[in-house]
Amino acid sequence: MGEGRVPFSAPVWAVAITLPDFRGKNQHVNNLEERIAGCFAYSMNGVPPEYGSDEMLALSAYHQWLATGAPMYPDKPIYGRGFPAPDEPAEEPDYARGEAAYQENCSICHQNDGSGHYENGEYVFPAPWGDGSNNWGAGIARVETMAGFIYQNMPLGQPRSLSDQDAWDIAYFISSQERPQDPRYTGDVAETAERFGPTFHNRSLYGQTREHDGHVLGDHDNFGEKGDLKPWNVGMPRFENLSEE
């Protein structure tokens, strides 16, 4: 959002001054290019440009230019980094309440079926779930991350206007919908959920059974709009046998 500048919207300059650093998701020290490649493969459900390509260099340069003058981590906490989750809700997040609140606050732009709004070859309003959305390996597939993004940024133009309860309910509802398969998929949802559980899926609903219809989330081999194409930066041997952080 805001070309990567907006506080509490995961502004990209923060990453330029905190990397290289250890990343729980892939259990090793990541540099800026690897972190950007991860966003292509998971959040954008696409395929990243190669390291050292013109596109990758330009993106890195842009991140660093945005960070001009920012204090280097960990000397000072960075204002606006990420998108913190709202306070714990008074009541357990609830699917039906989330669905109602989504229809009231969000569907005018993102549609009732979560398909967003696509026009003249591009997304005007992105799809919060379904084939055109982030895949199961994207950070925002985790309920607390979804709640944080929604609370801090949505509805568009009205950040922090939802109640904590609404933000968690809507996040739970959206996180209970289907999205493209995790690119780290082993061919078996239970196995994938277990392998990446400690570092990731213990905070998503991947592999869990939806109460109201018995649907097992992520139990499919639909890789979304890009098709069954393995991004070059996932599924490397270093992803095997991840241990608890």
Ligand code: HEC
């Ligand atoms: C006025 C239109 C509008 C409304 C209402 C709105 N959104 Fe959005 N939403 C957007 C736009 C535009 C973006 C993309 C912002 C960007 O990347 O710059 C977005 C992005 C998102 C994303 C990130 C998706 C992605 O792939 O980047 C999620 C999740 C989301 N909105 C959820 C919600 C929820 C939940 C609500 C209701 C509480 C909501 N939105 C209300 C317009 C809207």
